[in-house]
Amino acid sequence: MVNAIWMFMLLVGFIAAAAQGRIEAVTEAVFDGAKTGVTVSFGLISVMVFWLGMMRIAEDGGLLAKIAKALGPIVRFLFPDVPPNHPALGYIMSNMSANLLGLGNAATPMGIRAMQELQKLNPDKETATPAMCTLLAINTSSITLIPTTLIAIRMNFGSANPAEIVGTTLLATMVATIAAIAADRWYRNRASARPPSQTAGSGRAGLGVPPMPD
Numbered sequence: 001m002v003n004a005i006w007m008f009m010l011l012v013g014f015i016a017a018a019a020q021g022r023i024e025a026v027t028e029a030v031f032d033g034a035k036t037g038v039t040v041s042f043g044l045i046s047v048m049v050f051w052l053g054m055m056r057i058a059e060d061g062g063l064l065a066k067i068a069k070a071l072g073p074i075v076r077f078l079f080p081d082v083p084p085n086h087p088a089l090g091y092i093m094s095n096m097s098a099n100l101l102g103l104g105n106a107a108t109p110m111g112i113r114a115m116q117e118l119q120k121l122n123p124d125k126e127t128a129t130p131a132m133c134t135l136l137a138i139n140t141s142s143i144t145l146i147p148t149t150l151i152a153i154r155m156n157f158g159s160a161n162p163a164e165i166v167g168t169t170l171l172a173t174m175v176a177t178i179a180a181i182a183a184d185r186w187y188r189n190r191a192s193a194r195p196p197s198q199t200a201g202s203g204r205a206g207l208g209v210p211p212m213p214d
Contacts, residue, residue: 039156067097078138078181079131088117092135099139102148111139130191134184141176144169 017026071093082088091114098107114135122129128136147169154162 067093067100071096078134078184081129082118082121082131086117086121088114088121088131091117095135096138096142099142100145102144102146102150107139107142111135130184130188133187137180137184138177141180142173143177144173 014023014026017023075089075093075096076084079089079092091110095107095110095114098110115132118129118132118135119125122132147165150165150169151162154165
């Protein structure tokens with residue numbers, strides 16, 4: 001769907017430019033965008049390498065293990081349907097730890113591995129489980145203590161004070177995470193309050209959608 005939206009926007013832009021006789025403006029914008037993308041990428045490399053190295057040092061030094069241990073009660077509260085000591089919980093805690101440090105690129109592989117482990121617990125492979133929905137909601141809203149990537153982008157574009165967004169970013173991500181968790185709890189309670197006849201059976205029935213006829 002995202003690819004279709006981008007393709008639609010590109011086609012509309014080309015058609016509008018052609019109708020106005022300004023194809024050269026589109027060409028110039030394409031090359032400028034490519035140049036900016038490469039410049040930003042090079043600017044991010046040094047910062048990302050630094051923080052990923054710091055994260056590796058923190059992992060080898062046991063800091064991430066301590067963060068994960070501190071997150072343990074929170075994770076067990078958020079994912080009550082995942083068995084204790086299941087590998088998915090370890091990946092979830094690593095994912096949350098990386099997100100707290102603003103390392104989205106490092107958090108993504110852990111999030112994917114967590115989803116893969118949660119899928120092994122999924123009785124209906126065509127329908128996401130509540131735990132999978134919770135993980136997605138938390139990743140989308142994730143509390144960020146240090147917005148590393150954003151600071152790197154601001155540095156690359158010559159911001160006078162790249163780190164001034166730390167406070168507002170922390171506040172915004174806290175509000176977003178609280179809203180995401182509240183919505184997740186509400187939907188979980190709503191699903192658990194349904195009669196067994198509405199939650200049993202196929203994934204469609206579990207979502208309150210009548211099963212397809214044979």
